[in-house]
């Protein structure tokens with residue numbers, strides 16, 4: 231699904247230089263490398279501010295704290311996401327409420343969210359799942375109309391745009407993860423918050439660092455979630471390749487969309503606009519998913535399931551509030567989805583091999 235060892239010599243050399251620079255600087259946490267990467271990432275995201283944090287999950291939690299969303303408040307999100315999205319809401323002390331997804335994109339369904347709204351609803355955490363942003367203008371108006379905050383979980387959507395604006399421009403803020411497998415990945419954990427709200431930006435920078443305002447003064451109860459210099463320096467190097475890598479992901483996805491044709495396997499819908507999807511994952515669905523995965527395995531093609539267990543079937547979440555009509559589309563998607571290889575280091579031969587393997591699948595063999 232990923233092979234970091236295929237990263238070019240050029241990147242490896244630049245990363246080594248960056249690491250040496252940090253070692254020589256004698257400054258390792260929240261310093262000039264972090265500040266410089268924060269500027270670059272805010273520019274990339276077309277937001278006024280960005281705040282480097284420890285990981286993508288903390289980014290969501292800190293945004294919620296910064297907006298005073300906590301105990302007694304409900305936050306609506308999707309059961310088809312990384313557990314971290316919901317864990318961040320729980321850690322903020324708020325109550326997650328799960329809405330169902332659309333069957334053709336696996337993104338959150340606005341109709342279902344509407345059914346989940348109560349007088350206690352304070353926010354929606356919208357996940358740009360698999361790398362796709364969709365109808366963010368509608369989500370923004372929807373949340374404004376209901377007087378709730380829109381928070382964007384952009385952990386999978388680096389460089390995706392809607393109406394030319396990247397994730398984090400439609401809600402109060404966006405939360406990015408730089409976990410190594412993400413489209414922009416560090417050599418360890420990392421995350422960042424982007425926003426154009428000055429107050430939120432100030433609160434979030436204080437919260438990530440023990441709630442400190444100036445040295446040794448702590449007006450807020452914060453946490454320790456700081457981006458370190460080494461990761462920031464690595465991210466600055468890798469950022470230069472992100473656009474090219476994203477173009478390659480889109481090219482591969484384009485070939486899959488066009489050429490995967492098998493009565494037992496379906497592609498998700500093509501995005502409404504080419505720039506709105508960055509294909510962090512390329513997902514197909516099949517009623518015979520497990521047999522399809524075994525068939526691919528048999529041809530030495532890796533695949534993964536994102537996600538096999540919807541959030542409401544996880545042990546701590548069995549009683550979680552949810553759409554009163556149920557979450558059947560999420561359950562069906564979890565039973566049928568399969569992520570097939572889609573990463574920038576794949577050769578044309580690799581892509582063709584995947585297409586041939588998927589097309590030759592039959593559950594009856």
Ligand SMILES: Cc1ncc(COP(=O)(O)O)c(C=O)c1O
Pocket residue numbers: 285286287288311312314315357383385386406407408409419420421
């Ligand atoms: C949709 C989504 N949200 C949040 C996260 C959390 O990011 P991190 O692993 O950096 O905490 C991830 C990554 O696993 C993710 O895929």
